[in-house]
Amino acid sequence: MISFDKKTIAGLAIFGLVVAGIIYILFPLGLVKFFMDQHYLLHFIREHRMYAIFIFIGLQLLQVVAAPVPGEVTGFVGGIFFGPFWGVVFSTIGLTLGSWLAFGLARIAGRPLVEKVVSAETIKRYDYVMKHKGLFLAFLMFLIPGFPKDYLCYLLGLGHMGQRDFLIVSTSGRLLGTVLLTVEGSFFHQRRYAEFFTVMSISIAIVLVVMIYRETIERWFRRMRAAQRLKSRQDRLRSKEDEED
Numbered sequence: 134m135i136s137f138d139k140k141t142i143a144g145l146a147i148f149g150l151v152v153a154g155i156i157y158i159l160f161p162l163g164l165v166k167f168f169m170d171q172h173y174l175l176h177f178i179r180e181h182r183m184y185a186i187f188i189f190i191g192l193q194l195l196q197v198v199a200a201p202v203p204g205e206v207t208g209f210v211g212g213i214f215f216g217p218f219w220g221v222v223f224s225t226i227g228l229t230l231g232s233w234l235a236f237g238l239a240r241i242a243g244r245p246l247v248e249k250v251v252s253a254e255t256i257k258r259y260d261y262v263m264k265h266k267g268l269f270l271a272f273l274m275f276l277i278p279g280f281p282k283d284y285l286c287y288l289l290g291l292g293h294m295g296q297r298d299f300l301i302v303s304t305s306g307r308l309l310g311t312v313l314l315t316v317e318g319s320f321f322h323q324r325r326y327a328e329f330f331t332v333m334s335i336s337i338a339i340v341l342v343v344m345i346y347r348e349t350i351e352r353w354f355r356r357m358r359a360a361q362r363l364k365s366r367q368d369r370l371r372s373k374e375d376e377e378d
Contacts, residue, residue: 178210178214179214185214186215186223189207189210189211189214189215189223189224189227190223190226190227190230191227192207192227193207193208193211193223193224193226193227193228193230193231194227194228194230194231194234195231196231196283197227197228197231197232197234197235197283197286198231198234198235198238198283205314207224208220208224208310208311208314208315208318209314209315209317209318209321210318211223211224211314211315211318212314212315212316212317212318212319212320212321212322213318213319213321213322214318214322216319217312217315217316217319220315220318220319221308221311221312221315224311224314224315225304225307225308225311228304228307228311229300229303229304229307231283231286232283232286232299232300232303232304232307233296233299233300235283235286235287235290236286236287236289236290236296236299236303237290237296238287238290239286239287239288239289239290239291240290240291240296243291244256244291247287247288247290247291250284250287251284251287251288255281255284255288256288258351259281259284259285259288261354261355261358262274262285262288262289262292262354262358263288263289263291263292267357267358268294268298268302269357270354270357270358271285271289271294271299271302271303271306272302272305272306273306273354274306274354275302275303275305275306275307276306276309277339277343277350278309278310278313278336278339278340278343279339279340279343279344279347280343282303282306282307282310285303286299286303289303313332313335313336314336316332317329317332317333317336320332
């Protein structure tokens with residue numbers, strides 16, 4: 134049950150404003166098409182070249198905060214419109230800002246509010262990630278395609294991870310997927326179809342492997358988390374014994 138103290142009320146207010154803003158921006162203005170139709174997005178950006186960078190970064194931010202919204206189209210278009218280098222840079226800025234905002238909302242508002250964004254099944258499935266500060270584990274989950282990275286931002290906001298550590302882990306972990314999508318878009322735009330299909334095949338292969346072995350990978354993650362907890366407990370016991378000696 135939500136305890137309506139000042140922190141929770143502030144969190145509810147901030148979260149409500151963000152959600153209302155996303156709904157107002159995405160649906161009445163037809164911006165959902167930006168995340169579904171790359172031709173529509175490209176046409177819009179070309180018509181607003183003066184503001185293209187801010188539009189693109191804003192869309193990348195929105196697709197993280199509105200967690201169910203897919204980000205493949207925007208990442209691909211970044212490569213087409215801005216090229217491989219700046220496409221990665223601008224995507225990373227938008228994704229980092231969106232990740233930071235989702236993490237901060239979860240930290241301020243708490244679990245009752247996150248449950249309105251992330252399904253109970255997903256929260257339960259990744260509960261072991263939230264309980265302890267596992268930087269390397271979180272990094273792997275952001276790095277490997279196929280894991281719900283946008284949901285992870287909210288879930289990690291409920292845990293013990295600090296904001297600085299989260300930003301380092303999420304930004305560096307997302308980089309591989311960002312580079313792959315951006316390079317695909319750039320190769321497609323340059324009509325370098327051999328390179329385009331090579332990178333796309335690699336991306337699809339990685340996703341398929343993760344889909345097939347996802348449960349095995351998650352079991353390995355849980356064992357890694359348990360081993361980290363055991364080591365942490367042993368270190369605390371040793372430290373306590375040393376102090377007593």
